Amino acid sequence: MLFALGCLPRNARVTKPGTWGKVAALSFHRSKDFHMDIGFIGLGNMGQPMARRLVEAGHKLVVYDTRNDATAPLVALGAQVASSPQDVADRVETVMASLPSLQISEKVATGEGGVIHGKRVKRFIDLSTTGSRVAAKIAASLAKKNIVQIDSPVSGGVGGANKGTLAVMVSGPKSEVELVKEVLAVFGKVFVIGEKPGMAQTMKLANNFLSATAMAATSEAVAMGVKAGLDPAVMIDVINAGSGRTTASDGKFPQAILPRTFNYGFATALMLKDVRLCFEEAKNLNVPNSVMGAVLDQWETTNAEYGGDSDFTAIVKMIEKRAGVTVGKKS
Numbered sequence: 001m002l003f004a005l006g007c008l009p010r011n012a013r014v015t016k017p018g019t020w021g022k023v024a025a026l027s028f029h030r031s032k033d034f035h036m037d038i039g040f041i042g043l044g045n046m047g048q049p050m051a052r053r054l055v056e057a058g059h060k061l062v063v064y065d066t067r068n069d070a071t072a073p074l075v076a077l078g079a080q081v082a083s084s085p086q087d088v089a090d091r092v093e094t095v096m097a098s099l100p101s102l103q104i105s106e107k108v109a110t111g112e113g114g115v116i117h118g119k120r121v122k123r124f125i126d127l128s129t130t131g132s133r134v135a136a137k138i139a140a141s142l143a144k145k146n147i148v149q150i151d152s153p154v155s156g157g158v159g160g161a162n163k164g165t166l167a168v169m170v171s172g173p174k175s176e177v178e179l180v181k182e183v184l185a186v187f188g189k190v191f192v193i194g195e196k197p198g199m200a201q202t203m204k205l206a207n208n209f210l211s212a213t214a215m216a217a218t219s220e221a222v223a224m225g226v227k228a229g230l231d232p233a234v235m236i237d238v239i240n241a242g243s244g245r246t247t248a249s250d251g252k253f254p255q256a257i258l259p260r261t262f263n264y265g266f267a268t269a270l271m272l273k274d275v276r277l278c279f280e281e282a283k284n285l286n287v288p289n290s291v292m293g294a295v296l297d298q299w300e301t302t303n304a305e306y307g308g309d310s311d312f313t314a315i316v317k318m319i320e321k322r323a324g325v326t327v328g329k330k331s
């Protein structure tokens with residue numbers, strides 16, 4: 001297995017002493033002690049636990065977030081703080097990012113003070129959901145500076161990020177993906193989707209469209225049952241034992257909707273972003289997208305009425321308001 005300099009296991013040995021800086025790549029058998037210096041930008045709901053897992057796996061982190069309170073928990077674990085994305089990219093060869101919007105991903109990667117201007121960076125691993133168009137655009141800009149873009153959107157929510165059980169979708173040049181696959185495995189199960197920039201993003205959009213659809217559809221189905229006099233908790237138990245089971249019925253409803261906590265950990269604006277991207281991606285590919293359009297309407301209404309910062313489980317409140325019912329555990 002070949003390792004580029006700068007991402008060597010700490011116990012790696014250079015075969016010819018004194019060749020540091022001259023040798024482009026070394027032979028090394030991977031071991032449990034494989035450690036890298038990694039930059040991590042964006043320490044929100046997902047970035048925070050993912051960065052923590054990297055530190056716990058023994059990697060050395062340089063972190064950056066526009067919020068100081070987001071970097072503090074990582075500093076307590078030994079991470080260094082950088083002053084900008086460029087500063088991160090000045091210090092390490094491998095930079096990861098988990099950011100909330102396409103505009104912010106682009107700005108952090110290729111804007112003024114962005115990763116593209118860093119002195120050491122060789123690869124930019126975007127863990128955010130950006131859609132394939134933006135991923136390809138960032139990849140093309142970075143390529144001009146010999147920086148490789150690796151798309152690595154994830155699925156499985158904050159719970160999966162904490163436990164390291166995410167689905168990690170990766171696309172990028174084969175040799176680069178090989179190099180970082182083991183590091184990404186700290187987040188969960190790694191699926192190599194392809195080499196073209198954006199392929200992993202298309203995969204992620206297909207997945208999130210299904211997740212968004214399950215939330216919208218389950219909200220309507222349960223509200224209908226409640227209005228007809230059914231107990232929503234019994235409905236969810238039946239659905240989970242039957243053929244209607246989805247991640248909405250076996251995760252979101254029991255955890256955050258029936259108890260009325262509405263705190264699943266994913267913002268409405270982010271779900272709207274994903275569904276909109278998926279709708280546009282299908283349209284650009286001339287694929288029928290009428291279900292996507294109907295689901296997109298539901299998320300646009302939820303976003304308009306409850307705000308982008310609301311937890312995405314707020315979609316139930318939007319349906320409840322129109323149905324004149326409350327979907328909660330009967331006391």
Ligand code: NAD
Nearest residue numbers: 042043044045046047065066098099100128129157158266
């Ligand atoms: P979040 O809003 O909780 O976190 C984003 C972080 O980025 C925040 O800490 C924010 O301060 C920081 N940030 C904003 N602008 C910045 C900038 N210019 N420079 C540096 N940091 C900046 O979002 P999240 O829920 O963690 O989601 C991050 C990405 O992961 C999104 O693309 C989302 O679609 C995707 N995602 C989220 C989930 C989930 O369940 N939350 C699941 C899978 C994928």
